[in-house]
Amino acid sequence: MLHYYQYRYRAFRVALAALLRQLQQFSLMFVTLFFIFIPQLIIGVFFGLGKLVSFDSHEVAMKVAFGFLLLQSLLLQAIKPAITDARHRAYHLTLLRSRFHQITADWLLLLVCHVLFAAALLLGVSMGTATLWQAPQLPGFMLAQWLFALALLYRPQTLLSSLLVAFVAVWLAPDIQTYLAVSVLWLALDWVRPRLKLAAPQPQLSSVSFWYYVIKEYPWMVLWRAGASFLALWAGVIMANERPDLLHYYTLMILLVNQLWWSSLYLDTSKQVMGRRGFWRSLGLDGQIEFSQNALIYGLCLISWLAGVVLLNGELFTVSVIATCPLLTWTLKHYPQRFAVVWGSVSVTLMMIKVLFL
16 A cells, blocks of 8 residues: 555656646746745735635625636646646556545645645634634635545536636625535536536638647647636736726736737647648648648737736737737747747836836
8 A cells, every 4th residue: 555655656756847847947937037026926825815714895705716716726737647647547556456545645645736725724724713713714715625626636527617607606696605605516516417428510621620629639728828817817807906006017917928828829739730740731731730820829819918908908008018929929939948038028128118118
């Protein structure tokens, strides 16, 4: 039995190290550019959790709760393969017959990685039992955190539907307690329902429909970007209520970060193009597939930018964000290793112009 847990720990470390190597360029850039704000981000997490304990508006508390649930889903999805050892999971039963130890190892590794749950737990412990009785929404939120995390590991479809219900319930639930109860109840009911298999349309293969099949096969490369963009906009909406005087600065930063997500999609799509370059060349469509790839990237960047401008009342200066999209895609095409530096330089330049001259 002990050998299985030792194996899971070592596999987790190897997978996590591989993930960190992939993110090394971006993590270094973020630390370099935003190291001043890291303490504020940590404080912001506890400030948000504090909004669940003491709040003036139930609507704000529900928005914060949904934001945390969405954020944890994005973070845990990135390290889900490391938690579950997805690459070798089919061989686990050859090491140990019982699934009990497999699930136990999953839960232990999930507990190690779930920093937002740990932050909520730390806040709850610091409050004490007597205070927690006066704020039952915090234990309820922690229960929702854990159940949503388990759904991510074992029932991804349930997680997506539960996040959708949690989003809609923000405007329908009368208070935070009801909101958490509805979210958890829906997740529990959806967990036990039979799985649905829907037949997806099968359009004829072309330079345009090719991307439909790519996204269908690898939906996560679009879903995590959509979730991250939505979360950034969601945070902007909350900031608009809390600090409307600083919204024009937050809006520019949110648009720049969202552009980072969507322009980096060029890297994922290029892998699909390069792997089938000979096929498209044999059909004489290699130029069309490259054009459709650029159209896909520019279109998604434009949609993300428009959503931010509309929801956050963006100023005319924010046009400069979408204007830099061709530069970023050109960098990704010719010098992908310098993409983080170029995006960081563009972001700092635009922020400095905004602060100093506008």
